[in-house]
Amino acid sequence: MALVSENIETLFPYVPGKPIEETERELGISGVAKLASNENALGPSPKAVAAVQEGVRSAHLYPDGSCYYLKNRLAEHLDVSPEELVVGNGSNEVIVLLVRTFLQRAGSGAVDHEAIISDGSFIVYRLALQAHGVKTVRVPLGADRRFDLDAMAAAITPATRMIFIANPNNPTGTYVGRAAMEAFLKKVPEEVIVVLDEAYTEYVEKEDYPDGLQLRKLHPRVVVLRTFSKIHGLAALRVGYGVMSAELASYLNRVRDPFNVGALGQLAARAALDDPEHASKSRALNSAELARLEAALPGLGVTVTPSVCNFVLCDFGREGKGVYEALLHEGIIVRPMAGYGFTESARITVGLPGENERLLAALKKVL
Numbered sequence: 001m002a003l004v005s006e007n008i009e010t011l012f013p014y015v016p017g018k019p020i021e022e023t024e025r026e027l028g029i030s031g032v033a034k035l036a037s038n039e040n041a042l043g044p045s046p047k048a049v050a051a052v053q054e055g056v057r058s059a060h061l062y063p064d065g066s067c068y069y070l071k072n073r074l075a076e077h078l079d080v081s082p083e084e085l086v087v088g089n090g091s092n093e094v095i096v097l098l099v100r101t102f103l104q105r106a107g108s109g110a111v112d113h114e115a116i117i118s119d120g121s122f123i124v125y126r127l128a129l130q131a132h133g134v135k136t137v138r139v140p141l142g143a144d145r146r147f148d149l150d151a152m153a154a155a156i157t158p159a160t161r162m163i164f165i166a167n168p169n170n171p172t173g174t175y176v177g178r179a180a181m182e183a184f185l186k187k188v189p190e191e192v193i194v195v196l197d198e199a200y201t202e203y204v205e206k207e208d209y210p211d212g213l214q215l216r217k218l219h220p221r222v223v224v225l226r227t228f229s230k231i232h233g234l235a236a237l238r239v240g241y242g243v244m245s246a247e248l249a250s251y252l253n254r255v256r257d258p259f260n261v262g263a264l265g266q267l268a269a270r271a272a273l274d275d276p277e278h279a280s281k282s283r284a285l286n287s288a289e290l291a292r293l294e295a296a297l298p299g300l301g302v303t304v305t306p307s308v309c310n311f312v313l314c315d316f317g318r319e320g321k322g323v324y325e326a327l328l329h330e331g332i333i334v335r336p337m338a339g340y341g342f343t344e345s346a347r348i349t350v351g352l353p354g355e356n357e358r359l360l361a362a363l364k365k366v367l
């Protein structure tokens, strides 16, 4: 008898960005720059660091399983009620919780619940759905590597229960504008949960970029996901959250682990919210450096997909894995994208000015 079901047998583990220490150890080099996981080049807010240093003295105590203070602080910050918030071990956990809570695995009910995702989007949706055994409909990307929302709407059936949209999208760096998103939401039946993953929302500087929290007014089951891993620079501490109706949140709270968010993460996240200057500084640095990269890369023979995030999807016109490996030897870690269907690409995170200089010099040499 099979030890695991087919969906687990064929599941591939998530491949994270290569860690700095591992690269240095394997290649016998030092001073490696990691431009692979869309982390904040400036690091965490000093206020968050101080909060963690103080908080670690109480490391013997279990964390607050309800994230009371963090949820209250977030509720004030976002103008929602604490009952509409679910905090997770990164927004990754909230994605998994949504899938586990609301979707039935294929073969377990009268109808097989379906989830709709786009190709060329965050791979965690696919992995979470497959791990849970949910029937998943994949829609190809549209023109300019943007989501084809018409095709996604057309893929809705009476069995559809969840749709994932990253806005802006990782790894393409593209976004859906307000008019297109509103038109799409009008086509989605009320019972379908629409997950708007806004991990990079703080980086976007576009007039027509819609705020998911406002879009919630158009559809009762919009769930907005945000994270402290990106602009807030707290990826190691694993804090993300979902904003959703109190009804949906109450179900996630039944399913989640009792102490799913660590105490240091809760403290750091609260401190990060008290340091908007750090986020502004991070955004300003990113817009200047992203513009510089997008201007310089075409001169090196690299085609870029215009990005509103802190990373850029780069096409080399040759196997991306080879370019990735050559860059490793130059002390720079980027992210090969074959696993996302972009075989000739890598995703490159915007770094500090010096790191971006090094990247451009290394690419010049490698290409």
Ligand SMILES: *Cc1c(COP(=O)(O)O)cnc(C)c1O
Residues within 6 Å of the ligand: 038, 089, 090, 091, 092, 093, 122, 166, 169, 170, 197, 199, 226, 227, 228, 229, 230, 235, 238, 239, 240
């Ligand atoms: C980085 C990222 C996340 C956030 O992950 P965490 O679990 O919060 O660290 C979520 N969605 C997308 C699209 C991302 O790129």
